[in-house]
Amino acid sequence: MLLVLLLLPMCWAVEVKRPRGVSLTNHHFYDESKPFTCLDGSASVPFDQVNDDYCDCKDGSDEPGTAACPNGSFHCTNTGYKPLYISSRWVNDGVCDCCDGTDEYNSGIVCENTCKEKGRKERETLQQMAEVTREGFRLKKILIEDWKRAREEKQKKLTELQAGKKSLEDQVELLRTLKEEAEKPEKEAKDQHRKLWEEQLAASKAQREQELATSAFQELDDDMDGAVSVAELQTHPELDTDGDGALSEGEAQTLLGGDTQTDAASFSDRIWAAIRDKYRSEVLPTDLPSPSAPALTEPKEEQPLGPSQPAEEEDEEEEETEEEEGGEEGEDEDSQETPPPVVPPQTVSPTEEDKMPPYDEQTQAFINAAQEARNKFEEAERSLKDVEESIRNLEQEISFDFGPNGEFAYLYSQCYELTTNEYVYRLCPFKLVSQKPKLGGSPTSLGTWGSWAGPDHDKFSAMKYEQGTGCWQGPNRSTTVRLLCGKETVVTSTTEPSRCEYLMELMTPAACPEPPPEPPASGNRDEL
């Protein structure tokens, strides 16, 4: 059960002729000849309970002039300035809230009436604002016209480009066919050339082998009897096959194919191939050519270097690990200076005859013709790409949402800067926002264009730039740009209300609303 008592000194009851805290518009609800009905209709009380400092109505309407109701409103007339509703809890709380001071009638403090002064200032500000708005709006209309024209021009250009693009495409196709036709004979001639060269190379290699065999045979044939015997072969212990360091009779015989001796012809045909890798010449140990013939060095064609990409990365990682483990031994294999010991020294450098001879005139002519066709084709392809790029840019710009009438379009390719104590802030509308230390250093991105970000009814009053440089242990930087009406386009302030969330203000005529049809009269007006 709940019991509510009210203890109140009578002297607090306020004489009510014009109820305190009631606005002019609501005055007729407070008729002292009738009981008062709460404005929400929830109850009806005798009129002397209006402003008696006790709350009767749920909506607080019976106490417009006291602080008794938690949800009541007190109306200040503020003659000379704007009328105002304040929370009725602020009545008589010792703080002057109304410029006419009517909210503090019983708190012991004296509030100066500042309405006149505030009204004068407000009028000045409003006049200035109105002037700015008028001028800004005039400029805005020009901006809109400019964009209309610019847009038409751009549209025209776009159409032209699109038309041009078609013929360019045809040309590219034509040039591609020409190129391909020119490349056919080129390829054939080049292949032929290479084949010839490779045959030559093979022949000369065979001949070299034959010469080596012959000279080895002569070396082995110690008694010059035109045959190499088992004993003669045994003078070359490096030919050992079982790894004991000596060439036994049996081994030698096996090498000779089971015979006790061999003549020059069959030595060169059958036996040389088996022993050539181990055989050490008695004369010049370095004379032997490498078993793995030197890489064919070709004049033109590029050879991919090293193994495939991922393998290479792995190698690098391994190397790093090795280096960390402290040795400088793990050098890159490509740069190894000493070959494995078993392989005979191979200092044979590519000789003249290893290089492919220059193309003959005929082939070279084919190549030149093909190259010219390729160049022409590529050039055409580049122009096509350029045109496509221009088209894309134009399409993007034309279709960009530059506001209801395109008034913001003029900002598209501009940048604006604001210098503060520490930083230079740079806003390139519809592109990005950045911040750069004044005393040098690289810029930090405060976000790239995201979207219009004003409230639903006023979408074009703010822009949002997102996904800037990440903050240390925090979010990516972002910036909201508020657009304010002004005669000029200028960034007026930049703040960081929350960490890494920036707020920038940009003045622009494009943000100016249409001023009221008639400029405000400068006569005496009590209420603004």
Next chain:
Amino acid sequence: MDAAEKISVEDEAVDKKIFKDCSKIAFYRRQKQRLSKKSTYRALLDSVTEGKESTRFQIINEAAKVPLLAEVYGIEGNIFRLKINEEAPLKPRYEVPDVLTSKPSTVRLISCSGDTGSLVLANGKGDLKCHITANPFKIDLVSEEEVVMSINSLGQLYFEQLQIPPKQSRATKENEEDTSDDTTQENQEELGLWEEKFRNFVDVKDNGPASIGLDFSLHGFEHVYGIPQHAESHQLKNTSDGDAYRLYNLDVYGYKIHDKMGIYGSVPYLLAHKLGRTLGIFWLNASETLVEINTEPAVKYALTQMGPVAAKEKGRSQTDVHWMSESGIIDVFLLTGPTPSDVFKQYSYLTGTQAMPPLFSLGYHQCRWNYKDEHDVKAVDAGFDEHDIPYDVMWLDIEHTEGKRYFTWDKKRFPNPKRMQELLRSKKRKLVVISDPHIKIDPDYLVYAKAKEQGFFVRNHEGGDFEGVCWPGLSSYLDFTSPKVREWYSSLFAFSVYQGSTDILYIWNDMNEPSVFRGPELTMQKNAIHHGNWEHRELHNIYGFYQQMATAEGLIQRSKGKERPFVLTRSFFAGSQKYGAVWTGDNTAEWSYLKISIPMLLTLSVTGISFCGADVGGFIGNPEAELLVRWYQAGAYQPFFRGHATKNTKRREPWLFGEEHTRLIQEAIRERYALLPYWYSLFYSAHVASQPVMRPLWVEFPDELETFSVEDEYMLGSALLVHPVTEPKATVVDVFLPGSSEVWYDSKTFAHWEGACTVKIPVALDTIPVFQRGGSVVPIKTTIGRSTGCMTDSPYGLWVALSTKGSAVGEFYLDDGHSFQYLHQKQFLHRKFSFTSGVLINSCADKRGHYPSKCVVEQILVLGLKKHPSSVTSHSPDGKLDGFWITAQFLT
């Protein structure tokens, strides 16, 4: 870029490697190692002398042979004091000054010798006795023939006597036999006698080992509380499985919860409670201190022969408390209760009561690191009015200064601090700015230059000014332990000295553990030197206490002794309650930190510090809207109510989380403001009668065992039970309503329950479970203004909740809210309300007080009437009530 940016400890979650655990503390290792080699002390009772104040006798350790001097004092209000010191130390040992409010009045103890080998000291009435046994040395505290506490019954008395350093002693060694057997090189490392290493730091100890220790066995006690500050449960836990509770003031950013490591402040005071008895042990020592707790419950579970069935074995419960300190003397006060209220009075008799806060400081405080500039301050201030949310105090963190030079203003951001304060003043609001103990080393900074010139800084071991890194970069630290330094520091707050300050500016002391960014455990080297040539190790835990003392004194002096100060401090010690408020430091925006704030504040409250709070929302990190709302709801019912957030968090002023959440936060803050008359009356009771404002249930229900471990709800005064919601997406909370003869009323729905039961309370996001206890009267404000100053004349209401017997009592205190006139001119009103047999009587509770007030009581809510009243009338003894008229409205 300034140094602080580079140093920046922020955002590092607490790195436990920076801080020591017990195994890294040499004196802990020494005591553990040596106490295991049992060598007991014996009292030489033939040496007893009875002085004017104390009874003295020697105690001697058979191994050490050098006697110690023990003194037992009887102190007014059923307190015993035991001091143990070296009889003739090489040089004086540190005894903590300035904590006891005055020299406690002693009462003569009557000695009646017991058997041979014992001595009995009794108080005048003879109901309290100290029974001293000679061999082994032991003291039993006997109350009405019941032994409630034994001292040294476990033989853990430990006292390292000061020695001559080994270099010197080697020179004299030929003559004297070296008694110490463990100064060998390898032992030195382990025992840290003359040098102690931790990470890269070496603590060189000129005085050598000087630690002390003593054990206390509490008979029949299973519940112990106190020894803040730890992010731990209210009831102290058994430490036998892990680290001891550590008391060592440290700056631990984002401290870990449920941990016994030391954080910002220390009160070496422990309370024990059982049915029928509450005790206190106040260990007056300001050096690093460790407390081990070992509780043996009464009911033991043992395996029987029948198998793994637990069988109850009834035994006598006991809690052993083992105190160890690095230095100083043993100086311990035994508070014998017997009730919780008696123990609170006994403790405040020694250390002082809670300062009476200015009324504004009980309102809501809005803080952030940092409100950037005057414009920002203006906008936030306007935001509160725009959203009609009351608040009283705007706060400015370190960035308001010129390069973290305290007592200065950043001229670019705060070009006109007085204008800014005038704006706040016009709404009857206040400003709090920060002032830390580190002073930037900069000869052009006047505060530095003056302090340097006069030798006011703490010195390093080598004798130069101590230099450490903190917010401003390299800094020196004011030596607040010196009365001269304090006097000078206080003078800096004079309006003529502190440029840009006005009488609505108050102070916040932060980083005063002291925090030293590159120091050992982020604090000062223990061998730094203070006033009187005392090493920092002797007084580390009291450094912050002294800064707050000097700040509060400065604020009093600037008003020529007229106005009450408000000073918030992060570091504190026993007695800090005399100087202002304390908060729980750098907490985190997580539900678990909201939850732990309750036991942390309850612990502070029972150790004398009633004016305490935790940062609403959590200092570190970004709370989601629900957590923020719940935190505001909890904070509205905690004594110090401040929203705060660290630098890199998102803005979180109450209106930034959507309309619905704004409304909920507004609601919570308004509830706080409605209850301000009750809060203020509770603080008066804390101030004059030593009763904590925020009370654990066991304090109000000391005879109900079920309340002893409760820490998710608490009493605000004796009338309101608060159970904040600390879980996400809660739809129901289990509220325990204690007291079998009690009745409880939901403060919003007025639903009521019988006590001694747990009820399931459904909760929505706007629910703050608060219950009024039947039998209480709570004074409130019926209309809420935008700040406490704006509500001075607004009317009052009374919530009368009837007990099962249909009665209720309550008190109400009122004064001007800001001056000392309540004290010096007795300008206050202290009223008592009692409701019996259908009559509510408003009478005077303290006839000495007078205070004129325009205020009226406009609403009286009576809960629990059995019948509809047929009429309501009012009477006044002087008949002056003519002018009152009455309407009655009945709700059922």
